[in-house]
């Protein structure tokens with residue numbers, strides 16, 4: 292549901308949720324085609340003196356889960372609001388389902404399910420009435436009751452539908468917002484920190500549902516600060532900072548770009564003896580903190596390296612291949628672009644020449 296928040300620009304007049312008729316000449320993306328569902332190119336947007344977005348390129352392939360990562364104020368929410376047409380760009384182009392949301396906002400929003408970081412709900416109405424109101428705006432007609440029951444059951448709040456939303460816990464409000472976002476079976480789901488305020492069980496349930504919706508053919512864009520949560524979910528990662536995209540790509544391609552070859556973690560009874568590895572052939576990077584982390588040019592070197600250490604009498608207590616995580620990637624990207632105080636030291640990434648994103 293469109294969720295106007297204070298301070299937002301609505302320069303082209305209020306947006307409404309009424310099902311908009313698609314103009315005959317409007318270009319439209321078939322959700323089963325391979326055309327991107329969202330394409331933001333060179334988008335800029337300022338709020339007074341603050342550049343919220345600057346030359347942002349953001350492309351969301353159909354039937355994928357794209358995760359937007361970035362520090363506070365990076366522009367993630369602004370980008371989502373741009374996609375729903377709640378904000379217009381100052382510069383650049385925005386296309387969603389092949390449509391310009393500034394011109395065809397009602398049609399775009401009818402096909403989007405949105406859960407914003409602070410969902411606007413009506414506290415003085417019951418959960419059911421909140422959903423029924425949205426169902427009416429979406430024009431669900433006679434299907435409304437069934438869809439409400441189905442959506443509420445999906446997010447486990449069917450038992451609370453007759454209670455006033457003002458008495459809901461934070462987690463229940465999030466679940467109600469999630470239920471509302473899928474009422475009209477949208478093609479594109481935009482979730483801004485959808486697990487915020489949820490207990491671990493409910494968070495996992497939401498992540499499972501996101502995967503399920505993806506399997507059913509939906510396209511999902513999710514903003515999160517929880518890197519662990521994004522791990523295993525993201526098919527495309529876009530890291531934003533100061534309103535622009537720093538990198539984008541699949542987690543596999545991005546980690547392979549930052550850590551080509553193989554990464555192994557080693558520990559030994561006398562760990563300082565591992566430092567000799569730093570000069571070993573094929574070692575691209577070496578670092579020893581709690582354990583030693585070695586980046587090799589190719590995984591084939593691992594057996595030789597271990598054989599050599601054992602031959603030198605080093606008693607190894609741990610040998611573990613390490614697959615760089617999204618957390619490693621995030622901090623490596625941040626360190627490359629804007630070193631952070633308080634951030635854990637990244638593994639020593641040696642970037643390949645592979646062009647990934649910017």
Ligand SMILES: Nc1ncnc2c1ncn2[C@@H]1O[C@H](COP(=O)(O)OP(=O)(O)OP(=O)(O)O)[C@@H](O)[C@H]1O
Pocket residue numbers: 297298299300338341342343361362363364365366367368369370408
């Ligand atoms: N309506 C607004 N009025 C004024 N400034 C705004 C508005 N919306 C966003 N901004 C500014 O634009 C920048 C980007 O904000 P945005 O909320 O998009 O970041 P974010 O990545 O979603 O941050 P967070 O992780 O904290 O939610 C920030 O500097 C923010 O203060």
